[in-house]
Amino acid sequence: MNDAVREVEVAVVGAGQAGLSAGYFLRRAGLAPDSGFALLDHSPGPGGAWQYRWPSLTYGKAHRVHELPGMPLGDADPDRPSAEVVADYFARYEREFDLRVHRPVDVAAVREGDGGRLRVETGAGVWSARALINATGTWDRPFLPYYPGQETFLGRQLHTAGYRGAAEFSGRHVIVVGGGTSAVQLLMELAEVARTTWVTRRPPVFRSGPFNEEWGREAVATVERRVRQGLPPQSVVSVTGLAATEAVQRAEARGILRRQDMFDRITPHGVAWNDGRTLDADVILWATGFRAALDHLAPLRLREPGGGIAVDGTRVLKDPRIHLVGYGPSASTIGANRAGRTAVRDIRALLSGAPADPAHSATPVSERPLERVR
Numbered sequence: 001m002n003d004a005v006r007e008v009e010v011a012v013v014g015a016g017q018a019g020l021s022a023g024y025f026l027r028r029a030g031l032a033p034d035s036g037f038a039l040l041d042h043s044p045g046p047g048g049a050w051q052y053r054w055p056s057l058t059y060g061k062a063h064r065v066h067e068l069p070g071m072p073l074g075d076a077d078p079d080r081p082s083a084e085v086v087a088d089y090f091a092r093y094e095r096e097f098d099l100r101v102h103r104p105v106d107v108a109a110v111r112e113g114d115g116g117r118l119r120v121e122t123g124a125g126v127w128s129a130r131a132l133i134n135a136t137g138t139w140d141r142p143f144l145p146y147y148p149g150q151e152t153f154l155g156r157q158l159h160t161a162g163y164r165g166a167a168e169f170s171g172r173h174v175i176v177v178g179g180g181t182s183a184v185q186l187l188m189e190l191a192e193v194a195r196t197t198w199v200t201r202r203p204p205v206f207r208s209g210p211f212n213e214e215w216g217r218e219a220v221a222t223v224e225r226r227v228r229q230g231l232p233p234q235s236v237v238s239v240t241g242l243a244a245t246e247a248v249q250r251a252e253a254r255g256i257l258r259r260q261d262m263f264d265r266i267t268p269h270g271v272a273w274n275d276g277r278t279l280d281a282d283v284i285l286w287a288t289g290f291r292a293a294l295d296h297l298a299p300l301r302l303r304e305p306g307g308g309i310a311v312d313g314t315r316v317l318k319d320p321r322i323h324l325v326g327y328g329p330s331a332s333t334i335g336a337n338r339a340g341r342t343a344v345r346d347i348r349a350l351l352s353g354a355p356a357d358p359a360h361s362a363t364p365v366s367e368r369p370l371e372r373v374r
């Protein structure tokens with residue numbers, strides 16, 4: 001434990017896609033690592049949440065991992081796990097731009113400090129900063145809904161965050177809960193070795209046709225409207241629908257994606273519906289998503305009555321010193337890239353005493369031209 005308080009202009013919490021993008025633009029803005037900014041991350045190695053993704057999520061199966069600003073990822077073997085490809089790339093990136101990520105450093109709390117500064121309390125000492133870029137993603141907060149009887153289940157329950165591959169479920173009956181992309185991908189994998197049942201709260205909507213720019217813009221705009229109002233961000237799939245890829249169409253034809261309504265309770269041996277139906281199962285796999293990992297910001301009381309933190313672009317409305325990147329509309333690899341740049345531009349203005357860039361406060365991210373980051 002280091003007792004000295006380390007002073008920087010900007011603290012960046014989290015070194016995933018969003019944090020590294022912020023680091024890159026801070027470097028470009030002339031801030032030096034450790035004196036100008038400090039990047040803090042509590043994971044053991046580079047890669048952000050990608051380092052934890054299940055090995056069967058190969059690079060070829062990921063939706064699309066956008067490169068970080070300023071350095072290409074290069075050719076990657078599509079059969080290699082995304083966890084390895086992205087971790088290697090992030091490690092090279094951190095070296096190339098000398099970002100000096102401090103890890104493993106867990107940020108436990110951010111509080112009001114002295115003289116208008118923010119006090120960033122970590123397991124490795126305290127940093128004091130004039131502004132903070134929060135880039136902590138969602139992986140640390142898997143979301144598990146509660147259903148009556150959950151604690152009585154004698155089989156295994158796990159969240160996608162704990163999934164390591166289909167092999168260990170061979171010959172079992174697995175109930176997959178959730179209507180998102182992960183649920184669909186895992187059902188397709190599991191169906192090769194196990195019996196599967198899919199349950200979702202709402203009928204999933206599959207979307208065929210190209211996932212083009214207009215579609216992306218629409219989705220981002222919808223999430224953006226929510227977070228501007230201080231509501232918690234929605235999952236992107238709830239806005240966009242699921243991609244009906246060729247693999248998905250094949251799975252549908254084989255009956256793998258036939259879904260049932262959400263069950264009402266869990267029994268020791270499976271699940272039950274109020275209409276009298278029951279189903280025995282060995283495993284319940286909760287593919288029920290994640291929430292933003294923001295607990296360390298609680299002392300700053302940024303939450304709105306709607307339960308979310310209201311942001312304009314990336315800037316927190318209640319406290320312009322704080323930016324959320326990789327949050328809500330910027331929770332994708334491309335969104336995280338752009339958010340890093342937006343946050344740094346805004347913070348530079350704040351630190352120099354200039355008014356915030358009016359172009360940013362007036363125009364939602366989704367309505368701005370899709371500029372190239374590099």
Ligand SMILES: Cc1cc2nc3c(=O)[nH]c(=O)nc-3n(C[C@H](O)[C@H](O)[C@H](O)COP(=O)(O)OP(=O)(O)OC[C@H]3O[C@@H](n4cnc5c(N)ncnc54)[C@H](O)[C@@H]3O)c2cc1C
Nearest residue numbers: 014016017018042043048049063064107137326331332333
């Ligand atoms: C299964 C899955 C597949 C996905 N596939 C794609 C895809 O193909 N394409 C795409 O564009 N997007 C995809 N996404 C979304 C994408 O992963 C994210 O939008 C993006 O990579 C997240 O980057 P990030 O930097 O915001 O967060 P993360 O990558 O989660 O990084 C956050 C970092 O913050 C650190 N951290 C968290 N809390 C603290 C703390 N208190 N103190 C210190 N450090 C902390 C973590 O250790 C982590 O390194 C996927 C998401 C999931 C869950």
